[in-house]
Amino acid sequence: MTMIRKYWLSVVAILASIVVFLVPFAFIVLMAFKDQRQAALLDFSWPAGNALWSNVVEVVTTRNWMLVTAFINSTILTVASVTLLVIFGAMVGFVLQRRKTRFNGLIEFLILAGLMIPPAVVPTIWLLQGTGLFARLHGLVLIEVAYGLPFTILLYRAFIATIPRELDEAAIIDGARPFDVFFRVVLPLLWPVTVTNIVVQSVAIFNDFTNPLYFLPGNQNATVQLTLYNFQSQFSTSYNLLFTNIALITIPPLIVFLFFNRQIVAGMTAGAVKG
Amino acid sequence: MTATGTASAAPAPVLKRRSPYPGWFFLPAAIIYGVLFLLPTVASLYFSLTRWTLFNSTFIGLDNFAQFLREPFLIKGLINTILYAVITSGLKVVLGLLLAVLLTSQVAARGYLRSVVFFPVLVSTVGVGITFTVLMHPTNGMINEGLALLGIKGPGWLVDPNLALYSVALVDVWKGVGLATVIYIAGIVAIPKDYYEAARIDGATKLQNFFEITLPLCRPATSTVIILSFIGGLRTFDLIWAMTRGGPGFASDTVASVIYKQYQAGFYGLSTAGNVVLFVLVAALVIPLTMLLNRKQGHE
Numbered sequence: 001m002t003m004i005r006k007y008w009l010s011v012v013a014i015l016a017s018i019v020v021f022l023v024p025f026a027f028i029v030l031m032a033f034k035d036q037r038q039a040a041l042l043d044f045s046w047p048a049g050n051a052l053w054s055n056v057v058e059v060v061t062t063r064n065w066m067l068v069t070a071f072i073n074s075t076i077l078t079v080a081s082v083t084l085l086v087i088f089g090a091m092v093g094f095v096l097q098r099r100k101t102r103f104n105g106l107i108e109f110l111i112l113a114g115l116m117i118p119p120a121v122v123p124t125i126w127l128l129q130g131t132g133l134f135a136r137l138h139g140l141v142l143i144e145v146a147y148g149l150p151f152t153i154l155l156y157r158a159f160i161a162t163i164p165r166e167l168d169e170a171a172i173i174d175g176a177r178p179f180d181v182f183f184r185v186v187l188p189l190l191w192p193v194t195v196t197n198i199v200v201q202s203v204a205i206f207n208d209f210t211n212p213l214y215f216l217p218g219n220q221n222a223t224v225q226l227t228l229y230n231f232q233s234q235f236s237t238s239y240n241l242l243f244t245n246i247a248l249i250t251i252p253p254l255i256v257f258l259f260f261n262r263q264i265v266a267g268m269t270a271g272a273v274k275g
Numbered sequence: 276m277t278a279t280g281t282a283s284a285a286p287a288p289v290l291k292r293r294s295p296y297p298g299w300f301f302l303p304a305a306i307i308y309g310v311l312f313l314l315p316t317v318a319s320l321y322f323s324l325t326r327w328t329l330f331n332s333t334f335i336g337l338d339n340f341a342q343f344l345r346e347p348f349l350i351k352g353l354i355n356t357i358l359y360a361v362i363t364s365g366l367k368v369v370l371g372l373l374l375a376v377l378l379t380s381q382v383a384a385r386g387y388l389r390s391v392v393f394f395p396v397l398v399s400t401v402g403v404g405i406t407f408t409v410l411m412h413p414t415n416g417m418i419n420e421g422l423a424l425l426g427i428k429g430p431g432w433l434v435d436p437n438l439a440l441y442s443v444a445l446v447d448v449w450k451g452v453g454l455a456t457v458i459y460i461a462g463i464v465a466i467p468k469d470y471y472e473a474a475r476i477d478g479a480t481k482l483q484n485f486f487e488i489t490l491p492l493c494r495p496a497t498s499t500v501i502i503l504s505f506i507g508g509l510r511t512f513d514l515i516w517a518m519t520r521g522g523p524g525f526a527s528d529t530v531a532s533v534i535y536k537q538y539q540a541g542f543y544g545l546s547t548a549g550n551v552v553l554f555v556l557v558a559a560l561v562i563p564l565t566m567l568l569n570r571k572q573g574h575e
Contacts, residue, residue: 010383042415091300099296120319146311
């Protein structure tokens with residue numbers, strides 16, 4: 001009796017997951033294979049022919065290869081921001097966890113504030129214009145770092161608490177300078193949480209739409225999320241192209257997912273429940 | 276003797292001065308965070324009180340805020356924001372917990388189910404928004420065609436002003452429930468098995484197990500999920516913008532979309548005032564909520 005019930009529950013769960021989660025993704029892929037006329041019907045039918053390649057070519061070459069520019073921009077943005085986030089975030093997490101001073105309370109307050117407070121958009125634009133960073137990729141890199149730091153620091157701090165102090169002390173007795181203690185002893189030990197941070201932040205930054213929309217206007221600077229937004233008006237009658245674009249920009253997160261699924265889940269939960 | 280004494284004494288203060296945990300490690304992060312986050316936040320308190328063109332600003336006192344409270348569509352945006360945050364975080368708590376209980380049980384294809392629920396978390400919000408805009412098309416959309424097969428006439432998900440906000444909220448839950456589930460799974464796995472064994476000896480039912488053991492001992496996970504999704508809900512912009520642009524009319528406008536519209540229209544002072552309103556809203560709702568959730572946790 002319980003066997004049958006357990007069996008039914010599993011079947012229902014799998015069927016529901018297919019309808020709720022897999023069908024929307026299947027829909028995206030099917031649409032990318034259709035030609036314009038069939039895609040306009042918006043239905044969940046099997047593609048009549050295979051228009052995938054011509055769709056891809058058209059999406060990629062349109063507006064002077066904007067999608068290629070966008071992929072390059074998004075890659076630079078993601079790699080640069082995540083690199084800075086990891087190094088600077090780990091440095092703060094390390095000292096904040098190890099050294100107790102009267103400023104710790106203030107720093108922790110600022111970190112929590114950064115997690116909660118919505119960024120003040122227009123004053124930030126004003127500031128970026130004043131410093132010549134507005135509508136520039138490195139300006140957006142710094143913005144992403146500023147907005148990503150609180151969460152990165154939280155994860156690092158929780159993890160550094162589990163690394164024994166004796167290790168730092170041993171290194172110091174062996175004559176290591178503070179700089180070496182951190183970069184050659186501690187940072188390598190932080191690798192598990194660094195992976196989590198890299199994955200979480202790169203997905204967030206790669207998928208970010210709001211900040212590029214505000215701080216990186218202009219077609220030259222488009223990121224992949226903005227191409228979607230720009231193409232949405234241009235391709236409003238060519239759903240095949242719109243969905244080809246969605247399929248193409250979903251590939252990087254899919255790769256991340258295939259490689260890091262377990263680690264993301266483990267790291268996220270470690271941080272979430274402790275933090 | 277004295278010579279060696281001073282020689283060995285000399286480095287001591289140097290060591291003491293140079294802590295192994297140098298304060299300058301804070302510097303790079305502090306500069307970036309201070310200049311690009313804290314400074315604009317503080318500046319917004321001033322600029323929200325001005326009529327502002329980015330080049331010069333005229334101080335007009337609380338006029339921007341007065342306008343916020345006068346315009347019906349701005350008030351509507353404020354109410355929508357709170358509704359949206361309550362609905363999405365509420366559904367994520369309930370569905371996330373139920374899914375987590377299911378996915379920690381002996382269900383078949385557990386690994387597959389965990390993956391499939393989590394994957395949307397990683398996908399672009401705008402892509403998801405556009406996909407569901409098409410799926411929710413009132414006549415051709417797959418959702419309504421599917422409902423028609425069951426003999427149900429589907430509503431105009433995104434074109435009905437009474438429904439648009441809730442439709443977007445549902446998509447938000449679809450996309451974000453995986454994160455809530457993962458947090459709950461971690462919470463449930465951390466509960467010692469002894470409790471369930473003791474309960475089994477006492478003859479507890481599954482329902483009792485859930486309400487007397489799982490639910491109370493998951494409280495840290497619950498407060499994490501509530502606070503994360505509540506803050507996310509209050510600040511939501513990209514999904515609303517991709518799906519409805521705040522429409523039809525102003526039916527699904529939230530504070531964040533109002534901020535963007537005012538910015539686009541060149542009303543920088545009003546836009547910044549919107550930001551301050553959002554800031555106050557987040558602080559006023561999230562800080563007491565955090566305290567409440569943590570206090571209850573302390574009593575356990």
